[in-house]
Amino acid sequence: xxxxxxxxxERIPRAxxxxxxxxxxxxxxxxxxxxxxxxxxxxxxxxxxxIRIVKKEFVLESSVxxxxxxxxxxxxxxxxxxxxxxxxxxxxxxVGKDKCIGCKLCVDACLFGMMFFNEEEKKAFKCDLxxxxxxxxxxxxxxxxxxxxxGRR
Amino acid sequence: xxxxxVGKILWVDLTNGRITTEDxxxxxxxxxxxxxxNAKIFWDLGxxxxxxxxxxxxxxxxxxxxxxxIAPGTxxxxxxxxxxxxxxxxxxxxxxxxxxxxxxxxxxxxxxxxILGKADEPVYLSIHDDDVEIKDASDLWGLDTFExxxxxxxxxxxxxxxxxxxxxxxxxxxxxxxxETSHASGGAGFGAVMGSKNLKAIAVKGTGRINVARxxxxxxxxxxxxxxxxxxxFGMLASKGDGLIYxxxxxxxxxxxxxxxxKANGCFGCPICCEAVIDIPGVGRGAAMCSDWVYAECGSRxxxxxxxxxxxxxxxxxxxxxxxxxxxxxxxxxxxKFGINNFDILWGLTGWLWHCYKRxxxxxxxxxxxxxxxxGGTAKDHEFLxxxxxxxxxxxxxxxxxxxxxxxxxxxxxxDVLKELxxxxxxxxxxxxxxxxxxxxxxxxxxxxxxxxxxxxxIRRPEISKYAFGTEKPAHSSLKDPTxxxxxxxxxxxxxxxxxxxxxxxxxxxxYAFPVLYSKKRDGVGDTSLESRLYxxxxxxxxxxxxxxxxxxxxxxxxxxxxxxxxxxxxxxxxVYDYKFKHRYWGEESWHLGxxxxxxxxxxxxxxxxxxxxxxxxxxxxxxxxxRAKLEELGLKDVADELEKxxxxxx
Numbered sequence: 001x002x003x004x005x006x007x008x009x010e011r012i013p014r015a016x017x018x019x020x021x022x023x024x025x026x027x028x029x030x031x032x033x034x035x036x037x038x039x040x041x042x043x044x045x046x047x048x049x050x051i052r053i054v055k056k057e058f059v060l061e062s063s064v065x066x067x068x069x070x071x072x073x074x075x076x077x078x079x080x081x082x083x084x085x086x087x088x089x090x091x092x093x094x095v096g097k098d099k100c101i102g103c104k105l106c107v108d109a110c111l112f113g114m115m116f117f118n119e120e121e122k123k124a125f126k127c128d129l130x131x132x133x134x135x136x137x138x139x140x141x142x143x144x145x146x147x148x149x150x151g152r153r
Numbered sequence: 154x155x156x157x158x159v160g161k162i163l164w165v166d167l168t169n170g171r172i173t174t175e176d177x178x179x180x181x182x183x184x185x186x187x188x189x190x191n192a193k194i195f196w197d198l199g200x201x202x203x204x205x206x207x208x209x210x211x212x213x214x215x216x217x218x219x220x221x222x223i224a225p226g227t228x229x230x231x232x233x234x235x236x237x238x239x240x241x242x243x244x245x246x247x248x249x250x251x252x253x254x255x256x257x258x259x260x261x262x263x264x265x266x267x268i269l270g271k272a273d274e275p276v277y278l279s280i281h282d283d284d285v286e287i288k289d290a291s292d293l294w295g296l297d298t299f300e301x302x303x304x305x306x307x308x309x310x311x312x313x314x315x316x317x318x319x320x321x322x323x324x325x326x327x328x329x330x331x332x333e334t335s336h337a338s339g340g341a342g343f344g345a346v347m348g349s350k351n352l353k354a355i356a357v358k359g360t361g362r363i364n365v366a367r368x369x370x371x372x373x374x375x376x377x378x379x380x381x382x383x384x385x386x387f388g389m390l391a392s393k394g395d396g397l398i399y400x401x402x403x404x405x406x407x408x409x410x411x412x413x414x415x416k417a418n419g420c421f422g423c424p425i426c427c428e429a430v431i432d433i434p435g436v437g438r439g440a441a442m443c444s445d446w447v448y449a450e451c452g453s454r455x456x457x458x459x460x461x462x463x464x465x466x467x468x469x470x471x472x473x474x475x476x477x478x479x480x481x482x483x484x485x486x487x488x489x490k491f492g493i494n495n496f497d498i499l500w501g502l503t504g505w506l507w508h509c510y511k512r513x514x515x516x517x518x519x520x521x522x523x524x525x526x527x528x529g530g531t532a533k534d535h536e537f538l539x540x541x542x543x544x545x546x547x548x549x550x551x552x553x554x555x556x557x558x559x560x561x562x563x564x565x566x567x568x569d570v571l572k573e574l575x576x577x578x579x580x581x582x583x584x585x586x587x588x589x590x591x592x593x594x595x596x597x598x599x600x601x602x603x604x605x606x607x608x609x610x611x612i613r614r615p616e617i618s619k620y621a622f623g624t625e626k627p628a629h630s631s632l633k634d635p636t637x638x639x640x641x642x643x644x645x646x647x648x649x650x651x652x653x654x655x656x657x658x659x660x661x662x663x664x665y666a667f668p669v670l671y672s673k674k675r676d677g678v679g680d681t682s683l684e685s686r687l688y689x690x691x692x693x694x695x696x697x698x699x700x701x702x703x704x705x706x707x708x709x710x711x712x713x714x715x716x717x718x719x720x721x722x723x724x725x726x727x728x729v730y731d732y733k734f735k736h737r738y739w740g741e742e743s744w745h746l747g748x749x750x751x752x753x754x755x756x757x758x759x760x761x762x763x764x765x766x767x768x769x770x771x772x773x774x775x776x777x778x779x780x781r782a783k784l785e786e787l788g789l790k791d792v793a794d795e796l797e798k799x800x801x802x803x804x
Contacts, residue, residue: 024416025416027416027417027418027419027426028253028418029228029419029420029421029422029423029424029426030253030256030421030422031223031422031423031424034222034223034422035223037362038223038365038368038372041362042365042368043362043363043364043365044221044222044223044362044363044364044365045260045360045361045362045363046260047260047359047360047361047362048362054311055253055313056306057252057253057302057306057313057314057332057333057334058299058302058303058306058333058334059334059438060333060334060418060430060438060439060440139223139424141393141417141419141423141424141425141426142393142394142416142417142426
């Protein structure tokens with residue numbers, strides 16, 4: 001990171017909460033993704049969800065991916081318009097839809113592939129922890145997702 | 154905007170490689186989806202009078218408006234085609250499956266697909282949204298179903314795969330179409346239809362979306378079902394991740410299986426997660442439900458006088474050696490890998506073999522199978538199972554086309570045994586221990602109990618029967634009920650259940666989840682309006698429970714018209730094997746009553762019941778065919794016209 005970037009990172013409030021997943025429990029039912037897209041876009045569409053499940057069906061194993069709500073979030077650092085901000089309540093890194101111009105720099109920058117792009121809106125999107133009440137947790141039938149406090153490092 | 158449906162039906166002709174689409178709205182909302190939509194497509198194709206393996210036999214795979222949403226039990230697809238399995242005639246019939254595939258397919262933007270023709274070389278279908286390709290599968294032909302999915306997970310990352318194994322490739326009439334380790338369209342031999350088209354697999358992956366008309370209403374309904382009502386048949390029997398281990402494998406084997414239990418598994422969008430993921434080192438990993446366990450019963454429940462009821466009741470003194478957990482699981486895994494219908498083989502074949510061996514009708518020389526301990530021999534289950542499944546999958550055994558055709562091959566005595574254990578049309582008896590069950594079987598084209606376990610919920614519960622059918626009598630319809638009202642009002646229960654069944658397979662919703670006639674959570678009546686409320690919330694089309702049931706009636710009549718037109722169906726075809734009218738026979742209700750034996754059914758009373766059935770349906774009693782008046786009332790005037798033109802409409 002450049003000095004300038006370090007300075008930016010230091011000003012970013014830490015995330016207070018994040019999601020943690022237990023892929024070994026996941027049945028791959030996609031309910032978390034379905035409720036996520038419904039809450040944020042009023043449609044069912046796993047490709048518009050900020051939580052991603054890929055089920056290896058022939059061995060019944062799933063990979064579950066969620067935003068890490070990074071300490072040094074590259075998405076925020078690269079955004080030329082400062083459109084990504086930390087939610088004061090949870091610290092979740094949130095895309096401000098008004099400011100986002102759809103340049104996709106953040107999508108490329110995320111090391112975990114957890115920044116997505118809505119082709120219809122031409123805007124980036126990611127997990128916003130539903131403002132402190134993550135819906136995916138409520139709809140997971142096997143309690144494979146947890147909403148946890150971020151500990152001291 | 155279209156809510157619920159995603160708008161397109163995919164047509165693939167493998168002979169010339171032509172791929173086209175059609176608007177779903179040509180068929181919906183009238184025919185809903187699934188079984189209803191399939192029937193309409195098949196009717197419009199002219200109900201081709203071809204054999205199951207003819208390239209002109211369409212393989213129609215449909216989801217419904219509820220598939221792919223968060224509504225419980227809706228992650229299913231319904232396949233309809235001409236079945237190579239039904240016996241003696243190949244009939245147009247249905248068979249459904251769950252898993253991730255149905256939901257994933259719908260997100261490609263297609264509600265259904267119709268596959269016609271036959272490819273020159275082995276191929277697989279790759280569907281990524283609108284990008285539909287027929288790809289070469291020459292190198293993949295011969296792979297088992299697990300290997301096939303593994304290879305495609307590399308060739309088509311993130312895609313869901315439905316495929317056939319060697320059994321389907323070699324046109325075994327008992328071949329399945331499988332996705333994941335255990336979600337299969339198994340009951341109709343459609344795996345062999347895929348094989349006859351040189352189609353190895355269908356890989357789907359989509360980025361589409363499903364619009365929902367009233368999301369808040371839907372979410373409230375989902376919460377209400379999950380928390381307040383619970384689920385139908387499965388809700389009564391088991392809980393999450395249970396996989397019916399105890400229910401089917403019995404207490405002794407079930408206890409041991411628990412050691413290998415890993416987690417729950419389920420279908421797209423469904424919170425029930427009914428399957429148990431079992432991983433036994435050296436045998437394999439997979440998810441399982443009831444039919445995966447039935448091999449555990451061999452020896453301890455040879456379906457006969459020596460059958461051991463104590464097995465189910467958890468008593469300590471079994472009278473026969475039980476198959477242990479490893480062979481039971483190996484049987485399930487092997488059948489899925491080879492792509493073989495384990496219900497016919499593990500449930501039907503084992504019982505039939507047991508009787509044929511005990512009665513001296515067949516020996517090891519006849520069957521070519523090493524005799525396992527539960528049949529009185531010394532072979533290990535592993536040897537028996539490997540020989541059995543290998544022979545079926547590579548068509549090297551008399552059992553290659555299922556048990557019914559094997560019994561036919563071995564001659565009259567073994568055929569007589571088959572009729573004791575089998576119900577009709579080549580399907581092993583399945584809930585034929587109560588009058589409505591038997592009556593229901595008569596009018597169908599296959600074992601209907603893939604999707605009408607509803608009857609289970611009314612046994613001995615008059616108030617539930619009253620709620621479900623408006624009459625208490627079907628609650629006492631068990632063939633050995635002491636109240637002796639067993640024949641009364643059965644036709645009412647059957648007709649309503651047949652309509653619910655069509656709705657179930659069209660929306661679609663899972664047989665284990667719906668309808669909720671009995672609510673365990675309330676210990677009382679459930680809620681039969683749930684299906685119509687889910688449909689209304691998702692599609693925005695307000696339909697009451699009653700209106701939805703009349704759609705079910707329309708679909709039922711359309712299917713009957715297909716049978717009349719294609720198969721010349723008449724009243725005489727509405728039958729089950731006559732054994733059940735002459736002798737006592739083995740039933741399944743032992744869980745409740747502790748005794749295996751039922752019947753015989755009173756033939757005269759039963760024919761009278763059939764009269765009542767046709768009358769109540771407004772069908773012609775003599776021919777058993779729908780009348781013009783009925784078809785027109787249901788909005789099927791064109792169907793009536795066509796039947797009249799062919800001279801098939803009753804006068």
